[in-house]
Amino acid sequence: MDWQSEIKAAESRLKGHVRQTPVLRVNADWGGGPVELKLEQMQHTGSFKARGAMNTILSREVPAAGLVAASGGNHGAAVAWAARHAGHNARIYVPELAGPAKIALIRSLGADLVVVPGAYANAFDAARAYEAETGAMQIHAYDAEPTVAGQGTCMAEWEAQGLEADTVLIAVGGGGLIAGALAWTQGARRIVAVEPRGCAALHAARKAGAPTDIEVTGIAANALGARRIGTICYDLACQYDIRSVLVEDADIVRAQAELWQSLRQLVEPAGATALAALLSGAYRPEPGERVAVLVCGGNVAPDPLA
Template sequence: MDWQAEIEAARTRIAGHVVETPVLTVKGFGLSYPVEMKLEQVQHTGSFKARGAFNTLLSSQVPEGGVVAASGGNHGAAVAYAAASLGIPAHIFVPEMAGAAKIALIRSTGADLTVVPGEYANALEAARAHEAASGAMQVHAYDAPGTVAGQGTCAAEWEAQGLLADTVLIAVGGGGLIAGALGWLAGARKVVAVEPETSCALHAALGAGAPVDVEVSGIAANALGARRIGQICFDLAQAHLGASVLVPDAAIRTAQEALWRERRQLVEPAGATALAALMCGAYRPEPGERVAVLVCGANVVPDPLG
């Protein structure tokens, strides 16, 4: 697939439906070098997911049954928001671990919502059953071309805004966001995958030579807790990924607190995971290597204003 062409088409398609999110270059966080950041947590519904949701809905013939999505929270909120914006019925399935803030956000869109015991995989199973019974169109959270192309618009937009970095660090759950970046950049810049030690589907797949099931837990599991990496992400990672690193929960929490303390950016643990790799030394840039971090989500559990 010509991912750059697909992503460029997606960028045209979703223009006016999503926010062009800000970028900044900052010093601090205990680092001796500056870091470029893209603040994708200010996107509609608090994460990059709106990009893939709008691209999928705007490029599809949606049936009368509307759409259905399974999500750890952020994808469901984005699909619900995009569907409401376009006048499409939506039914969202989330696991209990999604947390109060994300569940409330989805409910606020007016979408039908079912909270399922267990993990994301359990919500996906329930969503597939609803799809079969209702004829609704499934909007996959990460392993679908429309989703990946939509998420790839984030990297394309960043480059158009003047990205200077040699290396971009991106947090990984199911792999839609990093897959889009890998498809767009295609090796032109080094892309580093960052995952929690306790939710590391991509890292495990790269070690095994194929996607495998992993156990998921930890503070970022409601956003980065995919049990198996998407095949699209895995294939693109094998072709273009520069490095894969893991970070402990303590480092994620430290980065989350630093983003608030130093830059007043309130993000969820997943949104701080890429920065955590720099702060804890899981990824150490070479002298002169310019680095960038994608801050991807803001739906904090518990919601401090809830």
């Protein structure tokens, strides 16, 4: 597949629909030198997910039954927003662990929301049943080509903004965001996967030699809690032999606090996970290595201003 052409086409579709999110170059000694941040938590609905959701809707014919999606929270909000923006009905299934802030956000965007017991996998099973019953179009959170191409526009945009980094740290859940980055850069930059120890689907898959089911726990589970890594992400990760590092929940909390205290950027645990690798030493840059961090989500629970 010609991923770069797909991502360029997605960029063209998304013009006027998604935001160009800002970049910060920070001199804090987080990894031995300056660090560049892409603030994707400032995207519509508070995460990069708006890119993939809107690209899918704009590149497919939506049936009369509308749209359906399963989500840990951020993807559901993105689909709800994109559906409303494009004039379609949407049903969103989320697990209870999505938390009240993300559930309230999805409801505020007008989607038909169903909260199911358990984790993301349970919501996905319910969404598939609804798809089969009604003919609604499923928008997968991470393991579908239009989703990955949409997420790939984030890295393409960042490069157009002057990204100079040798290495980019990206948090991984199901793998849509990092798959998009790999599909765009195609080995031209080092992409490092950062996962919480309790939500390490890519790490487990690389160790096992194939995608495998894992147990999901921890403070970032409502955004990074995929039980199994996406096939697209796994294949690209193997193709480019990317490194995967693990961080503890305490490291993520520290990174959240650092982003707030140093930059007044309020992010959710998933949004701080990539930076946690630098602060904890899980990833140690070589002398002179230029490092960048993708800050992927800002839907903090509980909402501090609710």
